[in-house]
Amino acid sequence: MEMYLCFDVGGTNLKSAIITNEGTIIIKRSVSTQTEKGVTGVIHQFQEIRDVLCRKLAIDAKEIHAVSVGIPGFVEMEKGFVTRAINLGWENVSIADMVTDALDYPVFIINDANAAALGEMWKGAGNGHEQMVCLTLGTGVGGGVIANGHIINGTHGLAGEIGHSCVRMKGGRPCNCGKKGCLETEASASAIGYYGEQAARNGQSTILAKKWQETGEITSKDVAEAASQGDSAAQKVLDTAAYYLGLALANMYTITAPSRIVIGGGAAAAGDLLFAPVRKWFDYFVFADVKGTDLIVPAALGNDAGIIGLAKLADMKYTSSSMSNL
């Protein structure tokens, strides 16, 4: 049995786990990411976490076979190089070499949304599907595209960024990638909350207006709740987000023709209130004989998708590198 040490580095939380080559999480831990201390500060956290986890399991650090790291940004997987990770403040960092120097393991890196896609393919809603697309609707829209069982990484690690596909040619809101009209600014959980708040401010929804007065903000969960109570403005917000998701996914379909499209993240908790219109609009835009009904499904692993995908990455890479050394 191989054991892998996995780090899912977020702008706020640094999640970690030791996971077997069969995908069993043996132990996991979450701490605040010390982004203010830069790359070396985060690597120092890796060392501390490794020591704590090994001590708790009463294992020797040498029993870990490889390390994998998920990063929210543009990642060149083969080079072990981060082009840019805005939320971490990292730019042009040879992170894999630095972690190997500090911890002395083979180190593999991947974009965090791509890790979630691998996790869902291995143990979640994409199980058995080697052609797969995964979207995570959170603060942003994370994307992962899997072809023949492998993540498509592209030039400079820019592939699979479905969240930045342009869905509004006019009038879109500015995205933090520097463009306007991205899927992310129309269909992320934050975007659904934003448009829900607009409906509250404009007096289009009494339910949302009441919520907004109570809490001072509207979340995607509030919009889903209002929609489930029959609020037409909230239903319209979800339908509009679904329209853009359906459009982006239908265009995506023409490139890789996935046999499964998995949607996760906070906004996916709306369930059929979101999935029914996403499938409707996907069917509207895609080839006539393709149907979103069985193709588009909710993610199954929740918050563990990324960390499980990191173990899958480590296992794929570690196994292939040990084979080539034979």
Ligand SMILES: [Zn+2]
């Ligand atoms: Zn963008």
